[in-house]
Amino acid sequence: MFNVNAALVTQSTDSSSSSINSNITRRVQHSQFHEQKLIEKYCRESELLKIIENAVASFTRNYNLTLKPEEALAPLLIRLDFEYSDLIKHGQQLLYLALREPLQFAEALKYSVYGQVRDLLKANDNGPKSIDIAQLHTQWRLLDLPLQENLLFKPTKFKCPLGLALVHGILSAYTPPEILVLQSIWYCGGGCMRNAIQTSSTEAPLCPNCSRSMSEYQKLRVTESYRLIAILPSVCAETPRQLNRIYRPILVRLRAHTYDCDLKLGAIYLVTGYYNSTSTSYQFESCHLKRIQRL
Ligand SMILES: [Zn+2]
Numbered sequence: 225m226f227n228v229n230a231a232l233v234t235q236s237t238d239s240s241s242s243s244i245n246s247n248i249t250r251r252v253q254h255s256q257f258h259e260q261k262l263i264e265k266y267c268r269e270s271e272l273l274k275i276i277e278n279a280v281a282s283f284t285r286n287y288n289l290t291l292k293p294e295e296a297l298a299p300l301l302i303r304l305d306f307e308y309s310d311l312i313k314h315g316q317q318l319l320y321l322a323l324r325e326p327l328q329f330a331e332a333l334k335y336s337v338y339g340q341v342r343d344l345l346k347a348n349d350n351g352p353k354s355i356d357i358a359q360l361h362t363q364w365r366l367l368d369l370p371l372q373e374n375l376l377f378k379p380t381k382f383k384c385p386l387g388l389a390l391v392h393g394i395l396s397a398y399t400p401p402e403i404l405v406l407q408s409i410w411y412c413g414g415g416c417m418r419n420a421i422q423t424s425s426t427e428a429p430l431c432p433n434c435s436r437s438m439s440e441y442q443k444l445r446v447t448e449s450y451r452l453i454a455i456l457p458s459v460c461a462e463t464p465r466q467l468n469r470i471y472r473p474i475l476v477r478l479r480a481h482t483y484d485c486d487l488k489l490g491a492i493y494l495v496t497g498y499y500n501s502t503s504t505s506y507q508f509e510s511c512h513l514k515r516i517q518r519l
Pocket residue numbers: 412413414415416417418431432433434435436
């Protein structure tokens with residue numbers, strides 16, 4: 225939303241546009257800062273801070289055991305579950321943000337947790353005093369969002385709510401697990417003692433010092449599996465003989481951390497998720513999947 229406003233102002237020929245622009249930039253920064261602070265407050269008042277503390281303690285312990293420089297680039301995988309019932313009581317603003325702008329929520333969460341991790345590391349007597357944000361992988365889920373009509377994907381109109389949406393239906397297909405590389409760590413074989421992290425690509429980066437192609441610490445690669453699944457909306461089962469209408473299943477990208485149940489063809493599932501675009505695709509991304517008994 226803010227980007228749209230900023231673009232409009234940029235096109236304006238008004239001489240005051242630059243000051244409006246900077247005001248908008250300030251407001252966006254302020255709002256992102258505000259969101260991060262809200263998340264930090266929520267973490268402190270819930271069990272989530274303990275999860276962050278444990279991840280930092282384990283990262284520091286591993287580094288201190290080996291004292292290898294590449295271990296300072298090891299990942300921090302932090303899985304944070306937000307319970308709907310708890311958000312309603314103690315974090316309504318956050319719930320509203322997650323529902324309206326899940327991608328913005330994910331971004332704010334990552335930066336907020338990064339700030340908390342840095343504070344914890346600074347307070348450590350031993351071990352690395354900071355990390356690169358590329359080492360941090362926050363895996364969030366919003367659990368037990370009730371089945372609400374306004375959030376439900378409507379296959380009759382092929383209409384999906386903006387923000388977080390619910391897809392409710394029958395599992396009709398799934399692919400075998402595929403591997404998603406979250407992070408890889410690289411070193412320079414030319415004696416430069418340089419290390420580097422890659423997150424979105426598995427291609428060897430070039431050494432920033434001597435420009436040689438770097439080699440990977442194979443054992444330090446961090447991956448997560450995912451599947452693509454097809455969910456046939458429940459309305460197809462309710463009205464199987466409607467003329468002139470073909471129902472298509474919704475394709476969902478299901479990362480391993482977003483579900484704990486078995487996948488069974490023909491069983492009924494409720495997916496909480498959102499549309500996400502990458503450079504190569506535009507997909508419905510699962511935030512949580514659970515099996516339910518009835519349509
Ligand atoms: Zn080098």
